Amino acid sequence: MSVRQAPAYQQPPAQREPNDDSDVEEEALASTYREQVTYQDGADYDLDRVPSANAPQDLQAQLVQAAQPLEYQATIETKISSYDQYCNLFHFILNSEGPVDIDVPSNFWAWDVIDEFIYQFNAFCAYRQKVALQQSSTQVNEDEVAILRENPSTWGCYSVLNVLYSLIQRSQISEQLAATKRGEDPGAYKGEYGGRPLYQMLGYFSILGLLRVHCLLGDFSLALKTIDDIELNKRAMFARVMAANFSTYYHVGFSYMMMHRYADALRNFNHILVYVSRTKNFQKNQQYDSITKKNDQMYALVAICVAFHPTRLDDTIHTALREKYGEQFTRMQRGGPEALPIFEELFRVACPRFISPTPPDFDNPSANIDPVEHHLAIFMEEVKTNMFAPTVRSYLKLYTTMDLTKLAGFLEVDSETLRGWLLVNKQRSRQIRHSGEGGLLEGEMVNSGDLDYAMEGDLIHVSEAKVGRKLVDWYLRNLARTY
Template sequence: MALNIQRAPYETADRRNRPTEEDELDQEEDAMAQDYSEQVHFEDGMNDLDRTASYGSQSGPQDIQAQLQAAATPLEYQATLETKFASYDNYCSLFHYILNSEGPVDLDVPTYYWAWDVIDEFIYQFESFCRYRNRIARSTSPTSSEDETSEAALLRENPNTWGCYSVLNVLYSLIQRSQINEQLLAMKRNEDPNTVAGDYGTRPLYRMLGYFSIIGLLRVHCLLGDFSLALKTLDDIELNKKAMFARVMAAHFTTYYYVGFSYLMLRRYADAIRMFSHILVYVSRTKNFQKNAQYDSVSKKNEQMYALIAICVAFNPMKLDDTIHTALREKYGDQLVRLQRGGPESLGLFEELFRSACPKFISPTPPDFDHPAVNVDPVDHHTAIFMSEVRNTMFSPTIRSYLKLYTTMDLKKLAGFLEVEPEQLRSWLLVNKQRSRQTRWSEGALLEGETVNMSDLDYALQGDLIHTSEAKVGRKLVDWYLRNLVRTY
């Protein structure tokens, strides 16, 4: 597929009408729920289409409608490798026709839902193929069955099929053709977007595919582990009820999930909690009048979202929305206490929740079929990165509870309570203090924000002395309390 990629420039613009207070946020969520309840009463027309489970190999104006329908149709779960290859060829043919025709393709697209389904299914098949290819490469051995060996040979001979470059090529090209970033910037300035849309961007086909390609880039970059670039892709999209993605429940949910997860991996836990809480509250308020198909596709992710909130709250304790707090206690009551307590006993639980809730990461390059042992599972890789952060902070809750009892405390004395070396404790204190300062987003680009202290306790090291902000009880009582706390912990 020959597509000319010219990445549209990402310009930062001030985002207006963003809620900054909790009551304004609640009002916006209520308005979004009401707006969605009105939207879901119309049919999108896709139910009347004769969907097929396989893809054709022809391309051209005469069968473009059939290809469009096929592109939005989920591939069979047990599809063969040949079918996956044929699906890739069909997508290449379809996007080549849309992007490289002599002029804009004149087609009427059904709805926003259809455009989202095309981009969502395209990325899902890319993601599942990469995971499948990596699994085959890691399991191939001289004792493998004949079918596994033949599949490995076929995958080895076609390294560019469902390649990372090809997928990014399509998404960036759709964005460039539609001039969607320029249109979004014009709308922020209250200008007519058609003045910068060009011949392609004025067509609904290109405008909607280009818009949802931005959401697709967020997802792909997050799957590849580039969380900063994932957030950067949304520079021109405002996260509010007026955004186009808010009209499609699956797109709305996907956007906030990947934004929230990117914030978590960048250690911006307060921002991650805000994103997860927003979409979960929204889902709870709209579940009674959502379409069954749409609601079923996102309700399965709710457990993952709550698991991620539990992780974030353990790192960064903060007040939650009453709905979220109640649900979190019901789902992870005892587990949440263990996470917040920290210590070595919490490591297994952190890893379990992370693995169950994280995206299914993929590798940007094809695996090495000649040396299966060198192929690392991307999920294992990112889990290891996450767990290194957990180990660095697993004693922070205990240290914090001790420091709140003194205004001044000797480093060696606290090390004795914790039964660790003083220098090890010093490193933990430095890590804990550094982690307590986070960048918090309020407006503008998602990567921007103000650096604030997220902890209610501050301290400073002066030699072997730890100076804290306040003391709660007398020294003799503290000494007795700490000794008994260490025994019972």
Template sequence: MSYQNGNRPPIDDDDVEEEALVADYQEQVNYEDENYDGDGRGETIGGPADLKAQLEQAAAPLEYAASLEVKFQSYDNYCSLFHYILNSDGPVDIEQPSYYWAWDVIDEFIYQFESFCRYRNRVARTAPNEEEAQVLRENPQTWGCYSVLNVLYSLIQRSQINEQLAAQKRGDDQNAVAGEYGSRPLYKMLGYFSIIGLLRVHCLLGDFSLALKTLDDIEMNKKAMFARVMAAHLNTYYYVGFSYMMLRRYADAVRMFSHILIYVSRTKNFQKGNTQFDAIAKKTEQMYALIAICNSFAPTRLDDTIHTALREKYGEKLSRMQRGGPDALPIYKELFQSACPKFISPVPPDFDNPSLNIDPVEHHTEIFMDEVKTTLFNPTVKSYLKLYSTMDLSKLAGFLEVEPEKLRSWLLVNKQRSRQIRWTDGGLLEGEVFSNTDGLDYAIEGDLIHISEAKQGRRLVDWYLRNLARAY
């Protein structure tokens, strides 16, 4: 596989590790098939009695069409369960069913929070049922953002998982910093997957820098614990890649999406018949759409498998995005809304003033489309600049039919945005600055644009004109 500018996926390609990871995934599929219960959640969760069964219930998906009463009850049950785990006199003495289960508990907890927030916002904006609206109005703290974040941060703190991961990075003994709770697998696993959960929640809330910051102590490679659970593996790279994209770090976003999509293609034989098959297929489709967007902003050489899949899925749409111009706007909006997370608001909606409640997805779509509009004419501008070594600003403005000063501002903004940070090691927010100019750079001096890396193009034009003149 070849990558431009050294953009290898942040993993090593050791065959033994790859086979071990695939074996872990096969084991997970077998575990889920044996333990899947499609009946949904039981009546009660939490409390000391029969805790193991209650933990397994906490990982079971809530029915899609569950009533508002059931959603409220589920929240109360989670609160009771986590309160018992976190605030008992000493660590809870129980063996967790499996490390797959720990992910399922955190994943389902966050999913119910996310779906409830979206449901509540929709009711506040449309008010189809006044009785439900009144119940929601009277219970603003149910599935509140603060309580969910408090659970995740408390599990992380109680387990000392960040300290354990930092010690592991240094090559020190994890048990020396684990403490009484962190040495227990139940707390360690819940704490670990709470970090991945925080990545997801902060991304849903639109805080992309904080989302990446939460993973400071987790290594992004195939040896990481999350990589042993397919859903966690998939979601981690999806949310990291999406956060990079929203921070305009397109090269890093492509690397993250590429890594997980290649891995999914290698394990597709194990996915058919698995209870997670539909979720995996949907998430991979979303990441292909996001790679298409990122590659249109910052073209880079992709793995052959991914490039072929993109051409098959988005052939004409890719061409329209690469050409730029107003015709590309609906394509960007369509792909973004089909592939972005289902954003939520951090605060309860205003039921008394429905018009004040915005749709968080529409809000972030508008932010994204503002970015698209600033780069919409990049392909056209580059097609002109590649033909010259110097060019008058007013001349280029005439070609584009815009005011010279407006063009100057546009060129300066895009010059700045061509400088990106590329992650190499350490925290995901760190990295080295590089210029993503696609072989073209320019500087503005007064009313003159100086173009570098464009001499070859100019020589080709001169050669073509000379030969054309000779022909006549």
């Protein structure tokens, strides 16, 4: 997910360190974003420029050029040329004799470069996959197919990952961030390259780029693992750049959702949606349109997570969710077969543009699998497994002890089918919840539901889930502390 915006080349204000329980830092973030928009007042928002065929020889100009968006309808030759220009630029930065001594346009520039680099990679892979799947169509340009066959490594997954990992390694940014988390001086870990803003900022935003790429490839646990050294709070460097802030929380939340950690996913979605609601008055033009579109995608993901994990939301989020998906949201919460098309529709709208880690097989088109359809099928299996959970839960709330056969009669299913539903619902009610300490994959196992039950033969003993109540209380306290 890329929030395309014109780059704002200016130095960010000095970072403040107030108590995180106050709104001072939140206002600082809003002020930073306000300054970015003010800087762009009167600018020509040409978001669809094509890089010149004559690449600038001056490195400073190449750095600025690398952050410029590529035209959506650019030719395949232009896309390949853009890839070559990125490779040459990163090769020079990484493999020069000693660190490149140059002043970067701004810290915001580094995010724009990495964001555009990954956006073009994602777009090219999606385009190549589409051509391969439609190869038998009369609308396919045979010349383009021939070019794609001749350039299988162009915008390859290996080369893109290699660039990101190399920038991280060269800058030693992971070591610096880890030292900061331990309370040590990061300067001791900078080395020859890590102290230069060019390498430090490219390395930092490459970590966020890895989060995004691994999410696009469907490796959600590795996606979360890559940002272990970055603290997700309002004082982080990425929070100073609106597009980076939005992208980070989207991909973290989506990864949590696909790992069935719905409470953690909702916490991340709510964080960024509340922030966007506070800064919406500063958004305008193409920038506003992009953020509005991604905002709607996030609300679709919130609706999915709440359907799986009923919980209380921030009033602002709850009101907007009802406005956008009122009837759909109600049907999702009720569950049952009629909710399946809604889940599928919202997932298609809100998911990233998944890509395949390998180039498609143009000689055998039937062997190619659409990555989006693949991940949709995985997601829908989870939906089908849980689609009767709301109905079962609504009956269990009425009793403290109930006969399995009696409940099966209410639901018009056989006892063994109901027993399977109960076991699945029991297992799904236990989730790993991040405690705020350690990596994003870490956490404690908690009961996320509002009731608990145990089976003794054909008897179901139902009780209030105290751990579930504690989870809700913790969630509300955390939300209040954040904002």
